[in-house]
Structure formats: C-alpha cells, structure tokens
Amino acid sequence: MCGRAAVVTLRAMKSRYLERIPDVPPSWPAPVRKTTLAASDDRRTRGVRALSAITGDAGEAVVESLRNIAPDLAEWIIDFSYGDVMSRPGLDLRSRQFATIAALTALGNAQPQLKVHIAGALNVGCEPQEIIEVILQMAVYAGFPAAINSLNVAREVFKSR
Amino acid sequence: MCGRAAVVTLRAMKSRYLERIPDVPPSWPAPVRKTTLAASDDRRTRGVRALSAITGDAGEAVVESLRNIAPDLAEWIIDFSYGDVMSRPGLDLRSRQFATIAALTALGNAQPQLKVHIAGALNVGCEPQEIIEVILQMAVYAGFPAAINSLNVAREVFKSR
Amino acid sequence: MCGRAAVVTLRAMKSRYLERIPDVPPSWPAPVRKTTLAASDDRRTRGVRALSAITGDAGEAVVESLRNIAPDLAEWIIDFSYGDVMSRPGLDLRSRQFATIAALTALGNAQPQLKVHIAGALNVGCEPQEIIEVILQMAVYAGFPAAINSLNVAREVFKSR
Amino acid sequence: MCGRAAVVTLRAMKSRYLERIPDVPPSWPAPVRKTTLAASDDRRTRGVRALSAITGDAGEAVVESLRNIAPDLAEWIIDFSYGDVMSRPGLDLRSRQFATIAALTALGNAQPQLKVHIAGALNVGCEPQEIIEVILQMAVYAGFPAAINSLNVAREVFKSR
Amino acid sequence: MCGRAAVVTLRAMKSRYLERIPDVPPSWPAPVRKTTLAASDDRRTRGVRALSAITGDAGEAVVESLRNIAPDLAEWIIDFSYGDVMSRPGLDLRSRQFATIAALTALGNAQPQLKVHIAGALNVGCEPQEIIEVILQMAVYAGFPAAINSLNVAREVFKSR
Amino acid sequence: MCGRAAVVTLRAMKSRYLERIPDVPPSWPAPVRKTTLAASDDRRTRGVRALSAITGDAGEAVVESLRNIAPDLAEWIIDFSYGDVMSRPGLDLRSRQFATIAALTALGNAQPQLKVHIAGALNVGCEPQEIIEVILQMAVYAGFPAAINSLNVAREVFKSR
Numbered sequence: 031m032c033g034r035a036a037v038v039t040l041r042a043m044k045s046r047y048l049e050r051i052p053d054v055p056p057s058w059p060a061p062v063r064k065t066t067l068a069a070s071d072d073r074r075t076r077g078v079r080a081l082s083a084i085t086g087d088a089g090e091a092v093v094e095s096l097r098n099i100a101p102d103l104a105e106w107i108i109d110f111s112y113g114d115v116m117s118r119p120g121l122d123l124r125s126r127q128f129a130t131i132a133a134l135t136a137l138g139n140a141q142p143q144l145k146v147h148i149a150g151a152l153n154v155g156c157e158p159q160e161i162i163e164v165i166l167q168m169a170v171y172a173g174f175p176a177a178i179n180s181l182n183v184a185r186e187v188f189k190s191r
Numbered sequence: 192m193c194g195r196a197a198v199v200t201l202r203a204m205k206s207r208y209l210e211r212i213p214d215v216p217p218s219w220p221a222p223v224r225k226t227t228l229a230a231s232d233d234r235r236t237r238g239v240r241a242l243s244a245i246t247g248d249a250g251e252a253v254v255e256s257l258r259n260i261a262p263d264l265a266e267w268i269i270d271f272s273y274g275d276v277m278s279r280p281g282l283d284l285r286s287r288q289f290a291t292i293a294a295l296t297a298l299g300n301a302q303p304q305l306k307v308h309i310a311g312a313l314n315v316g317c318e319p320q321e322i323i324e325v326i327l328q329m330a331v332y333a334g335f336p337a338a339i340n341s342l343n344v345a346r347e348v349f350k351s352r
Numbered sequence: 353m354c355g356r357a358a359v360v361t362l363r364a365m366k367s368r369y370l371e372r373i374p375d376v377p378p379s380w381p382a383p384v385r386k387t388t389l390a391a392s393d394d395r396r397t398r399g400v401r402a403l404s405a406i407t408g409d410a411g412e413a414v415v416e417s418l419r420n421i422a423p424d425l426a427e428w429i430i431d432f433s434y435g436d437v438m439s440r441p442g443l444d445l446r447s448r449q450f451a452t453i454a455a456l457t458a459l460g461n462a463q464p465q466l467k468v469h470i471a472g473a474l475n476v477g478c479e480p481q482e483i484i485e486v487i488l489q490m491a492v493y494a495g496f497p498a499a500i501n502s503l504n505v506a507r508e509v510f511k512s513r
Numbered sequence: 514m515c516g517r518a519a520v521v522t523l524r525a526m527k528s529r530y531l532e533r534i535p536d537v538p539p540s541w542p543a544p545v546r547k548t549t550l551a552a553s554d555d556r557r558t559r560g561v562r563a564l565s566a567i568t569g570d571a572g573e574a575v576v577e578s579l580r581n582i583a584p585d586l587a588e589w590i591i592d593f594s595y596g597d598v599m600s601r602p603g604l605d606l607r608s609r610q611f612a613t614i615a616a617l618t619a620l621g622n623a624q625p626q627l628k629v630h631i632a633g634a635l636n637v638g639c640e641p642q643e644i645i646e647v648i649l650q651m652a653v654y655a656g657f658p659a660a661i662n663s664l665n666v667a668r669e670v671f672k673s674r
Numbered sequence: 675m676c677g678r679a680a681v682v683t684l685r686a687m688k689s690r691y692l693e694r695i696p697d698v699p700p701s702w703p704a705p706v707r708k709t710t711l712a713a714s715d716d717r718r719t720r721g722v723r724a725l726s727a728i729t730g731d732a733g734e735a736v737v738e739s740l741r742n743i744a745p746d747l748a749e750w751i752i753d754f755s756y757g758d759v760m761s762r763p764g765l766d767l768r769s770r771q772f773a774t775i776a777a778l779t780a781l782g783n784a785q786p787q788l789k790v791h792i793a794g795a796l797n798v799g800c801e802p803q804e805i806i807e808v809i810l811q812m813a814v815y816a817g818f819p820a821a822i823n824s825l826n827v828a829r830e831v832f833k834s835r
Numbered sequence: 836m837c838g839r840a841a842v843v844t845l846r847a848m849k850s851r852y853l854e855r856i857p858d859v860p861p862s863w864p865a866p867v868r869k870t871t872l873a874a875s876d877d878r879r880t881r882g883v884r885a886l887s888a889i890t891g892d893a894g895e896a897v898v899e900s901l902r903n904i905a906p907d908l909a910e911w912i913i914d915f916s917y918g919d920v921m922s923r924p925g926l927d928l929r930s931r932q933f934a935t936i937a938a939l940t941a942l943g944n945a946q947p948q949l950k951v952h953i954a955g956a957l958n959v960g961c962e963p964q965e966i967i968e969v970i971l972q973m974a975v976y977a978g979f980p981a982a983i984n985s986l987n988v989a990r991e992v993f994k995s996r
Contacts, residue, residue, distance in 0.1 A: 098829075103813065106920075107818065115328055115330065126328060129328055133333055134819065136293075137298070143332075163281040168656075170272045171657065172298065173652075173659075174654065175464075181425065263436075264660065275428060298658075298944075335912065337817075339901070342908065343900075346903075433653045437650055443646035447647070448647075450615075452650070454615040457616070458619050458620050458978075459655065489613070492593075492599075493623075493626075493979065494620065497783075498783075500736065501787075507742075582990050583967055585758075585971065589759075593754050617980065759971060769933050773936070776933075777937040780938035804926050
C-alpha cells in the first residue's frame, strides 16, 4: 500500500524490537502510580511499550484491526501517538489518562476510544473514583449530557473487570 | 431578578461567610501540590474558597462581571461549579486543572475560560511544562489546530506572570 | 461515597419532600401550555417536581441508574439542573424544551438526552409539529445531518406514545 | 459566476418584489409576539420579509457583505434559510429565536451569528430576561463556558440598543 | 402538513421531471471522474439527478424515510442540498465528496451520513485509497479518534460492495 | 526541554537537509495542479518540503513561533503532519487542501489554521472559486454560520494576495 513494504503485525513488531533492544527487561513491571515511560529508546519501541502499558490488549486490538485498511495509521498510533506523545517524560501516565478521559468526554463523539482509555486509566493506577471525578467535572465544562453518557461508558468498563 | 434578593458582591460573600464560619483560618495557605479542599462546609463557603484557590482574582472578576446581567449564574458558578464539583475530595486540584485544560483545548471554543484555567493550574501547583504536556497530548485526541491554539493561550498566560 | 450519606432513591426523595412541604397540593396538575414552575420551595422539591413534570418516568430512570456509580450526579441533576435552572420562572417550559431540543440537535452527540427531551416537550404541551419545526430549523444552523439524525430520534419518540 | 446573472442588491430585491407583489401592505407592521409569517408568497418575497422582520438591518448587512464573494450564498440565506425555513407557519418567531440562540450558544463557535440572533430575538418580541434564561439553561446542556461566553455577547447587544 | 400539498414520492418526482424535461437523455451515463452536473435545469430536476448520481439508492431511501415525518425536509434535501449546492459547476463531484467526507469525519457525530457519502465517493469515481487518505489526514486536523472511527465506517462500506 | 537537544530553526533544518540530500534539485519547482510530493526521502525532508510547498512562509512562521514554548510540537508538525501525512502519494495536494478547508470550516474553531490552509490551497493550485465552493458546501453539512464565518476568512486571504 502506497509503495511501502507490508506492515508486520504488532506482535512481530514487539518481538522485533525486544530483540533489537536487549536492555528492555523481560520482567518490565506493570505500570504503577506516577510512572512515566523511559524516553531513551526509538519511537517504535517506546510506542509499543506505552501502548501496551496504557491500553493492554485493547490498543493492540485496535492497531491490528487497522492493518488491512490503513496500516500506516496503525504505525502512526504506535510511533507518533504512543512513541512520541504519550511516552514523553514531562507528565505522569495517570495525569495523561485523566486528560484523555476529560477530552473524550467533552468531545462526546468517541465512545470506543473513551472505553479504551477508561480501562487504560485503571491500567496505569487510577482509581475508579478518580475517573468518575474527572467525568463529573465535565458536567461543568461540557454539560450534563456529556458527563452522563461518559459515566455510562465507565460503568460498562468497571463491570467488565 | 426572578423574585430573589439582590446578589451581594463576591467580596461581601467572602466576608459574610468568613464571619459566619470562624473555623476558616485567616492564614489558610496558598494551595500546594496534591491539596484537595475540605468538604465539610456549606456550598457557598466551599465555593468561594475553591474559586479563590484555583482562579485567584480572575474567577472573582468573572463572577463580578456577571452580577448585572445574570446574578444567578454568578451564584451557580460559586455554589455548584466550585462548591459542589471542584471542591470534591476524590481528586486533587492539580489533576482537576489538567482535566479542565484538556477539555477546553479539545472543545476549542472557550479561550477566555482556558486562560483562566491555565493560570488556575499554575495557582494550584502545576508546572508550566506539565500544562504544555496536557496541551500537546490533545494534538492526538483533538487535532493539531486545537493544540496549537491552546498553546498560544498558554504562552500568553505564562508571559503575564 | 466521598464521605456523604447514602443517597436515598428518588421515590423516597419525593415522598420525603411532599411530606415536609404540605402546601404542595396532592392534585398538582399535569403540566399545561405556558406553565412555569413555582419558585418558592427549596431546591430539592423544585427539582423533583420539575424533573417529573418535564421528563415523567424517563428522567427518574436516569437518576436511578446513576445511583450506584455517581449518586452526587443524580443529586445535581435534581437540585441544580431541575431545581435551580429548569424551575426558574423567567421562561415557560415549552420554550425551555424547544431550547434544549435545539441545543442537543446542534451538538449531535447526545441522543439519549435528546430522546428524553423530545418526550419532555410533549409532556409540557409542545405539539409534535412544533418539535419538528425546531429540528428542521437546525438544518440552517447546524447542517442537514444534525437535523436528519434528530428527526429520526423524534420519529421513534412519537411512535412510542 | 456559475452562469447566472449578477445578483442585484437586497435593496433592489426588496423593491422588485414589493413591486411585483402589490398585496404586501406598505404598512406591514413591526413583528409582534407570537406572529408567524405568511407562507403564501414565493420564496424570495417570504425570505426578504422574514430576514427583515427578524434581523432588521443586521441580516441585510450580512447579505450585502456576501455579494462580492459568494452571491449565491446571499440568495440561499434569503430564499432557503428565511424563505423556506424561518417563514414556516408551524412555529412562532419567538420560539424560533429561542431555538437559534440555544443552538448557537451550544455550538460556541458562531459569535457573529449569535449577536445577530440575540438582536433578532428582541426584534420579534422576546424579553431580555427570556433570552438570558435560554442562555443560562445552556450551562446545563453545553457547560458553563458556553453560557458565560454567550451571555457576554448578549450584554453587548442589550447595551447597544 | 404546513398547508402544503402532499409530497409525491421521489420515484414520482423523477418520472414527473423526466417527462417534463425531455432533453434529459434516457441514456444519461453513470458519473465518471471529474464530471460536474449540468446547471441548466430547474432545482428539482438538478437535485433529483445529483442525488441519484452521488448517493444512488441510499439517498433516495433517506428521502423516502422522511416523507412521513418531514416531507419538506425531503424536498429541501433534493432542491437545496443537491439542486442548489451539490449541482454547482464550480467544483467536480470527486472533490465535493472528499470535502464532505472530511467534514463528517471531523464532526464525528454523523455516521449515517458518512456512510452514505463514502459510498457516494465511490459512486462518483473516487478510489478507496483516496477516501482513506482523506480520512487519515483528519488525524492531523481533528484527532486520531475521529480518523479511526471514520475508517471503521469506510471499511464497512467497502466490504458491502 | 524534556531532555532533548535544542531544536534548530526551520531555516537551519532546511539547509541541513538540503545539504544532506543532494538529489533535491535547487530548482524544485513551484507546486502545480495535481502534484503529489515524492515519498522517497526521510520524514524531516519530506516534511520541510511539504510544509513549504503548501503553506509557504505562513507554516514556517507557525513552526518558528512554537520554538520557545513547545519545540517538539514544531517538530511533530514537520515530521508527522507534513512528513508522514501530507506527503503521502495517495492523494493530490489540491484534494488535500479541499479536505482540510472543509474540516476546519465544519469545526469552526480554528480560524488561524483555516487562514493558513486557504492560502495553502491557492499555493498548490486551487482556484479561489473552488475554495468558495468547498466552503459553500459546508452550509449543507455544518450549517450556514460555519460557511459564512469561513467565507469571511477566505475573503481576507484573497484580498491579501
């Protein structure tokens, strides 16, 4: 597509980069409160790692689902969104998830992504009540319908875990 | 208006409540990182205190400016937005400001409020670089124009302090 | 949650307040054209009454559904949205519903609330054709897709009654 | 442009149609509460009349300003927006202006049009307090920033009259 | 409805206008790349033709579905949206579809219309990869969630043909 | 900032890459209709070239203005927005600008970017009337206020050249 070599799957990407960068410890721990991701590696490695840390299998599924229609978007999600942006050291992952949940609640038109990022907030150590607080606060800044609809997504995510 | 007594000014509100509630220490300190506001008082007291802690004089100016056209909105801002919502103990004030900045950046149509809340983030202990990180992250979730326009507001706020 | 006593159900709220405020006539009539709600009672009473008058059982169901995840949002809907705002005497309930339907159609991302408020418009005496007129007018101000999608919600509401 | 004859000015449109349609009384009165516009004439006549009734000189200025860049848009505003939509008999002009103000407040990105339509609401008999009520209500449905920014536009319009 | 005669079905409209305007060749060809539609006929004829050329049966189904609730909106779609706007000669139909897909992707709240217009883009000669390019580009201007959700609609349309 | 080396200016970027990549002809011509940009170079080179081709000095000014507050955003604009996305060969630059103008008109909250991209459309060979057509079409998809406000930006750009 577009004169580029075929994109390998994310699983292949992971092993490829884990091979190339042996200093990624196999025991790399689950994300904990206040962690930021190391910024020392190349974009792909950082991206795969951040995507996995934040979204777990959900982000990987999104990336895989894009392979047959827009493999470059799949790469941009990994390399740009997670490798360049979400991996930056200047803000902890918990705050990043609060910001994402606030924005997606305010926009109100991206419920699949909101679902992934509420789960992602739990993955990086946010408490359910903190997530609810962010959503409730949006009643002030984006109106009650935005907050109510987003809370319904949160309830669904909390129940599924 | 609407069968209600005239709204007193915010300055009057403050002194009235500070008088009525002697346990508000006169030396109530400037907000520090991770502070949440006490939830024990009545809505008005909590609201005046949270509005002042987060927005400093800017929020007071907004409230004052509404007195002649919609005094009840001025009261809702204090009692509901700040007294009920922003004073809740479940999330620290720094995270609340990150969430507000993210939402207003994503919406892209509320630059006066964005200005107040970027200053508010500084007031509650957010670092300029952290605020920039939240805004940069919105390039992913709401597009580059949203991030660029919000950064320009942030630059203006940072310069003015 | 958040150091507050558990929220009682809306049904309990209603009876509690109806008991406490005996001057609410048991025969309080169904809303009629041009009615505004009395502004003399406390926030909770006004809110319960306005929520019931406008949304009937639908609003009560929304409030109930929030009890297990965000009981304070349930209270804010009653006390602030309906008790403070929708009960204000300065504008008739029919006009309020037209305004809400216009806004939700223009935003285009709050179909559950749009459904509740189209039904609410019928509850306070709006004619189906008037509701359609408001939605059609949004083709001018928010574009044809907004109007078409909102009309499909209206059709569904009209059919169900 | 587009194979069409040059668009004449709105003033010319008016006189042309007033000439062609002698049953338009020269003493056609200022709009009053609850008026709807007659639907019996052709689109252009209805449009010119509704544009004038609702927006006064402001709408005419908008139409004139479009003549040199997009004369067809000027015609669509008259023929479609005002001739087809705003002239429809199914809803009174006051309610139409409430709906427009609600939508433009919720969208939050169309302040020039909001200004025209707040003035338009006054032109068709809405009270300033009713306009304020519609805007305040948007705090619930679209958030406080939307309501505050719109109120500032309303204050400006009220002052200028 | 609204004092107007009942709207005939689109099928009737088509035959009526095909009868009335004999210079519409029965062999009027399927749209090809770069075609613009002739601007010489009346609004209804141009609208029916453009609606059919761009949306095929899908647009007709939308128009038919509106007959029972808002027949005038059905007419506006044909006469204004397709007869006045989409039929204009100043821009080719392929570019028009790119613009529509870009806008609906950015708005993110009109998936039924997006579906119709992605199919419409294929109908007027856009390549699937070109449609994907427009959607991917929206990741820059409206954020990744907008692009991802729109790509999922595109995949569905591509699969169904 | 953020542990990364200081960003050099765009002018320096350009000369650096022009030096490093000698096969970029010094006589690289002004963009013409239907041109797509070569996809063979690295991200930075492609980005600098596309940014220059589309936005001329305006994009460079935006990038420069970000240097002191968010140098990484400046790099992302070049490397991601222009190097990865806008340089892709699957869609011609004219169509890309139509798509951007449509999206920014529909969003209605990014007038500085709209200004840059209307000028950019002229830079890559779009006719003023084609740009107007895209904007007029948005009256259908995003409402008349969006189209009118965007036309006013277009007028300003056309006048300044």
